[in-house]
Amino acid sequence: MSSAPVGIKSVMHEILHSKSGVAGVVILALILLTSLTAVVFPDNIVERWNDPQAWLDKPRLAAPEWTTFFTGENPSRTIIVKIQDFKRDVQRIEQLNVTKIELRARVVYDYDTPPSELNIMINLVSEARSLLSVEWIRPDGSTVELLREVAEPGTKAVFAYIDRTVASNVNAYLQKLGVSQSLPIGVVLFSSEKSLASGVPKLIKSHDVKPSRPYELVVVATSESKGFDVEAQLNLLGVVYGLCGTDNLRRDIFIGIVWGAPIALAFGLVAAFVVTLIQAIFGAISGYYGSKIDEIIQRITDVYLVLPFLSLLITIQFIYKTTIWTLLIAVIALSLFGGVTKSVRSMALQVREEPYIEAAKSYGASKRRILFLYILPRLLPYTFANITVSVPAYVFLEASLSILGLGDPALPTWGKLISEAFSGGAAYYGYWWWIIIPSTFIVLVSTAFALLWYSLDKVLNPRLREE
Amino acid sequence: MLAITLIVATYLTVVIANGGGLVDQILANQIRFDVTSTLVRDPSFNRLSEAEREKLLEQRIELAIHAKGLDQPFIVRSFIYLVDALTLRLGQALVIKSNTGSRAVIDIIVERLPATVALFTTATIIYSILGILVGLVMARKPGGFFDRFMTMLAVITGVIPPWFFAIIFLLIFAFYIRLFPFGGFVSVPSPTDPLLYAIDVMFHMVLPLITWIIASFPFWAYITRNIVIQTIGEDFVTMAKAKGLSQSAVLRRYVLRPSLPPIITNVALALIASWQGAIITEVVFGWPGIGNLLNLAILSTDAPVVIGAAVVYAYLLVATVLILDIIYTVLDPRLKVG
Numbered sequence: 017m018s019s020a021p022v023g024i025k026s027v028m029h030e031i032l033h034s035k036s037g038v039a040g041v042v043i044l045a046l047i048l049l050t051s052l053t054a055v056v057f058p059d060n061i062v063e064r065w066n067d068p069q070a071w072l073d074k075p076r077l078a079a080p081e082w083t084t085f086f087t088g089e090n091p092s093r094t095i096i097v098k099i100q101d102f103k104r105d106v107q108r109i110e111q112l113n114v115t116k117i118e119l120r121a122r123v124v125y126d127y128d129t130p131p132s133e134l135n136i137m138i139n140l141v142s143e144a145r146s147l148l149s150v151e152w153i154r155p156d157g158s159t160v161e162l163l164r165e166v167a168e169p170g171t172k173a174v175f176a177y178i179d180r181t182v183a184s185n186v187n188a189y190l191q192k193l194g195v196s197q198s199l200p201i202g203v204v205l206f207s208s209e210k211s212l213a214s215g216v217p218k219l220i221k222s223h224d225v226k227p228s229r230p231y232e233l234v235v236v237a238t239s240e241s242k243g244f245d246v247e248a249q250l251n252l253l254g255v256v257y258g259l260c261g262t263d264n265l266r267r268d269i270f271i272g273i274v275w276g277a278p279i280a281l282a283f284g285l286v287a288a289f290v291v292t293l294i295q296a297i298f299g300a301i302s303g304y305y306g307s308k309i310d311e312i313i314q315r316i317t318d319v320y321l322v323l324p325f326l327s328l329l330i331t332i333q334f335i336y337k338t339t340i341w342t343l344l345i346a347v348i349a350l351s352l353f354g355g356v357t358k359s360v361r362s363m364a365l366q367v368r369e370e371p372y373i374e375a376a377k378s379y380g381a382s383k384r385r386i387l388f389l390y391i392l393p394r395l396l397p398y399t400f401a402n403i404t405v406s407v408p409a410y411v412f413l414e415a416s417l418s419i420l421g422l423g424d425p426a427l428p429t430w431g432k433l434i435s436e437a438f439s440g441g442a443a444y445y446g447y448w449w450w451i452i453i454p455s456t457f458i459v460l461v462s463t464a465f466a467l468l469w470y471s472l473d474k475v476l477n478p479r480l481r482e483e
Numbered sequence: 484m485l486a487i488t489l490i491v492a493t494y495l496t497v498v499i500a501n502g503g504g505l506v507d508q509i510l511a512n513q514i515r516f517d518v519t520s521t522l523v524r525d526p527s528f529n530r531l532s533e534a535e536r537e538k539l540l541e542q543r544i545e546l547a548i549h550a551k552g553l554d555q556p557f558i559v560r561s562f563i564y565l566v567d568a569l570t571l572r573l574g575q576a577l578v579i580k581s582n583t584g585s586r587a588v589i590d591i592i593v594e595r596l597p598a599t600v601a602l603f604t605t606a607t608i609i610y611s612i613l614g615i616l617v618g619l620v621m622a623r624k625p626g627g628f629f630d631r632f633m634t635m636l637a638v639i640t641g642v643i644p645p646w647f648f649a650i651i652f653l654l655i656f657a658f659y660i661r662l663f664p665f666g667g668f669v670s671v672p673s674p675t676d677p678l679l680y681a682i683d684v685m686f687h688m689v690l691p692l693i694t695w696i697i698a699s700f701p702f703w704a705y706i707t708r709n710i711v712i713q714t715i716g717e718d719f720v721t722m723a724k725a726k727g728l729s730q731s732a733v734l735r736r737y738v739l740r741p742s743l744p745p746i747i748t749n750v751a752l753a754l755i756a757s758w759q760g761a762i763i764t765e766v767v768f769g770w771p772g773i774g775n776l777l778n779l780a781i782l783s784t785d786a787p788v789v790i791g792a793a794v795v796y797a798y799l800l801v802a803t804v805l806i807l808d809i810i811y812t813v814l815d816p817r818l819k820v821g
Contacts, residue, residue, distance in 0.1 A: 036635075315488065322492040322800060324793045326762060328499045330781045331789060335502040408642040416644055419763050420778060434650070438767070443653040444665060451654055459643065466638035 027400050030475050037471030043464035047457070051277035061271060065428045071266035072173075075132045075253035080261040080449050092127040094257055097233075097250040116238045121250045122230040125155075126221045130202035133253040134176040136162075138235060140246050142169040146239030150174070153232040155225045158209035160189050167237075177201050206231075261449040264440045269433065269450065273457055276430040280411045280461065283340060283429075287410040288403045290348050295356035296399045297392070302357065303364025304387050314361070317353040325350055326416070333422040340414065340424035347413065356402055360395055367394050401472040408462035415458065430454050489801050490569065493794055497564045500789040504557035509784060510577070514547045564790070571798075573791040578783040579776070588791040591776065596758070598668060599765075599772030602688055603757035606695035611750045614700045618707025619734070625712055637705035645698035646763040652694050653767070663690040666769035691768045695761070703753075707746060714742045744814050748807055755803045758796070 031037035054061075064070040073096055084091060103120040140146055150163040162182050163174065176182050177200070186201050193213045207217035208224075222228045237246040260269035302313035332338075332346045367373065368391070376386050415431025417423055421439075423432045433454040437443075442450040501507060522528045522540060531539065548554050552563070567574060573588035581591045621630045657665045664670070664687055674680050714720065715738055723737040758773070765774035773792060780788035 318488040319491045319495070322488060322797050323495060324796060327777055327781065327789060327793060328496065330762070330778070331500055331502070334781055335505055335784070405638065405642060412642060412644050412647065416646065416763050419646060420766065420782075434647075438650055443650055443658055446654070446658045448654060451650060455647065455651065458647075459639070462639055462642050466635060466642070469638055470635060 024396065024400075027397050027472065030397075031468060031471050034471035034474065036467040040464045040467030040471070043460055043467070047277055047281075047461060047464070051274055051281075054274045054278070061275060061428075063426075065267065065272070065275075066426065068265055071262075071268075072135070073251050073253075074262050074266040074268055075255065075257050076262065076266050077264055077447055077450075078132065078254055078257035078262045080259055080453070081256045082259070083449075084256060089129075090127050091129045091255040092125075092131040092252070094254040095123055095125070095131075095250075095252040097121040097123060097252075099247045099249055102235075102248055112240075114238050114240045115244045116236065117244070117246045119235040119246065119248045121233040121248070123233070123250070123252060124222045124228070124230045125206070125252075126223055127254075128219065129255055130200075130206040130219065131252040132202075132255050133251070134202065134205065135251040135253070136174040136176065136233065136235070137249040137251070138167075138172045138174065138237075138246065139248070140167055140169045140172065140237060140239075142239050142241040142244045142246075144239060144241040145169070146237050146241070146244065146246075149236045151234045151236075152205055153234065154206075154208065155220055155222050155229040155231060156208045156210070157229075160205060161185055169241075176205070260453045261447075263433075263436065263447075263450055267428075269453055272428040272433050273430065273454060275428050276433060276454070277457070279340065279427055280414070280430045280458070281407075283344060283414055284407040284409075284411040284461075287344055287347050287413075288406040291351045291354075291410075292356055292399055292403045292406060294348070294352055295354050296360045296395060296402075298353060299357040299360025300364045300387060300392055300395060303361040304368055304391055305383070310361075313353070313357065317357045320351070320353040321355075323350065329413075330417065330420060330422060333417055337422075337425070340427060340429065343414070343417070343424070347410070356399070360398070363395055363398065364391055367391050397472060397476055401469050401476055404465045404469040404472065407465045408458075411458060411461060430458050434458070486801075489797055490565070492797055493568050493790075494561070494565050496793045496797075497561055497568060497790055500786045500793070501557070501561070501564070502784075502786075504561075506784050506786045507553055507557060507560065510551070511548055511553050514551065514553070515544050518543045518547055568790055568794045571794070573794070574787045576780075576785050576788050578785045579780060579788055588787050591788060592773065592791055592795060595771060595773050595776045598770060599774065600758060601684075602691055602770060602772065603695065603761065604754060605688075606692050606699070607750075607753050607757040609692070610696045610700040610703055611753065613696065614703030615707050615746065617700065617704035619711060621704060621708040622711040622715065625708075630708070633701055633708075634705055637701040640698055641702040641705075643698065644763065645695055645761060646767045648698050649691070649694045649764055649767045652690055656690055663687075666690075666767070668769075668771050691764065691770060694768075695764065699753075703749075706749060707742075710742045710745050711738060714738050717741075740814075744811050747810060747814065751803050751807055752800075755796075755799050758799060 031041065073094070075094055078094075081093070101121065103122070105118040105120070107116040107118070109116060136150060138148070138150075140148070145166050145168055148163060148165055148167040149161070152160045152162055154160075162176060162185055164185075165181065174182065183201065186204050187198065190199065190204065190212070193209065195212055195215065197215075199212075199217060203217050203219075204212065206219050208220040211218035211220075222230050233248075233250050235246065235248045237244075258268055258270050260273060262268055263272075298313055298317075302310045328350060329343075329346060333343060336342070338346070373386060373390060376390055381390070411430070414423065414429060415434055418429065418431035418435035419438060421435070423429060423435065434451065437447070437450040437454070440447075440450070442448070519540060522543065528536065528539070545554070552560065555563075571589075573592075575586045576588050576591055579591055580586055581594045583590070583594075585591070617633065621633050624630060653665060656662045667687055669680065669683050669687060674683050720733060720737050723733045728736075762774040762778050764770070765772050766778050769775075777789065777792055779785075780792070
């Protein structure tokens, strides 16, 4: 023990002077940097996380975009045509006393697949009903009528792929072409009319025609109401999305990871620090004071070691359904005494006999002074090493509770991402990104702390390192 | 001393598993509801006047609550529960039933135990042996590449819970390779032939088994390695080497023998712990063992089952510690003197 470092400064020194220690620090710094990008996203993301309305412009269960780099394909990306990007044409027909508004969206589409969804949001500002028609024009000039109906005023969301009216219109269109088989609406909308008629649908891109032409969505609304107005938004949702893909509720997994990082690290660090320090202090007291105090602390520790920790924690969490921070308090309360108490005690027993303690006693240092200023610093490196291994353990503990459905109800934590992936059947349907990406981050954090621990362990247990 | 530990730990479990009396309150409310709804359906009850009805209702509820002993304060009842638990009168489950329809907690636990023992005890035995072997190899060249690699692996797998591997393995082996089933105990419908049935169960056991072994053996190897290296540093080993004994003889007679007691302690404790099952791993694999039972019991606030499982476990733990004390003196004669 004589060469072991004393105090925080020398612990840092040891970490920064070993390869594994530096590697650990670098990984942690990278994760923290990633989580700093959280600033880019709107700050009410935590409230929005569980609000399905907030994620309508994201595709459902889309793989990350970079997967196209390996597959070599060019599957569709998400294209959003916003309200202000529609070309607007207002016509007043005096003899009929009506206003006719035409909205036109142009989309240059050059991907290999149809989008996963085609959704149109229409907002009719009117006092009376209006005549609404929606048409889809392909680059080859052919037109499919999606809707023609009398619409009530208000907001209307048309999920074209699953909308009943759209489906019957598309079927009527197919029958006119003489196609008897029923095709997915996405295929019909994105194949050239010729190929549809020939029975082998082939996707048509904007650049397949010379000169290249975009796809067009035309929304026409007519009403006699005063102050009549109409707005539309077109969402072409991709098959791939962003850096980390999306989950079954269209949420961007990247945002979840970025926001989960500080939560995971804060939970892990606080739990590890507090639990280890408390256990270490009790261990030092037990070892240094000895006799009755020692006996009492050791017996309490025995009780704590027998307690079924996870069962009790699950019970508490289930009955009181608390947030992650009250859970933190429960975790600390259930681990006031434990393994560290035992091992620090045995170390304190050794340190107690050393000459410098005797010297301190001889010049009249109080017991408390000796304990906190002379003995505890000597045990600090061990304590610190223990903190580094327990941080990932607590990060995983949160994940474990999430898997059982007992995680924090509101926050997007890493554990919740994984548990939602599991309960969402990601392993059964092969949505690998949903599981693998959050898992990678959680394992990265564990690895970082394991590396830190390794750099400390070499110094703490020199006997175990060399022949 | 052990007995006091056991009693205090059991008492704490009783209090927490009952939610500090919250579960009893839920029960009392349940009784109130049941009694009210039965009485309201009774035509003769409806013929009574308002005041009489009120009185009769209160009477019935009080009787029912008294019959269950719920009218005593929780402190008193917690000690009754404690005595019951310690004398292994585990009582009746509130919600969960065994497959045979029994509500006795002991029946439910005994029914679930074989599945857990079959899976986790097998896994524990395999990973202990594998761990000891790998640990010995690591100890041969401390600081070598294999040693450093395994140490790193041990620390990382040491903090990653097994269910985490479970999910990843399900994705790889069940979804992509389609080698193993997604979980469960037997196929549905289960084969009627006993031999085929056994093979089917084993087939379902492979993936959980692999998961548990991979998650546990590196850390276990690391523990073994540390114990062995510490023994190698002892003077009597140097002495044996100096006598010119062969390397394997030194390892077997002078290193392994004194290293055994701590290794055996760890194996025994791991075995006992394995009987408690692993709540989340069993849930992920849909394995019908004690862990899954605990999860079910907790989620249906079935306090008697939670307490029952915890108490049985605590007893097993204490028994093991006692047995270990005896084995120790056999393995390490030095302890008999001291």
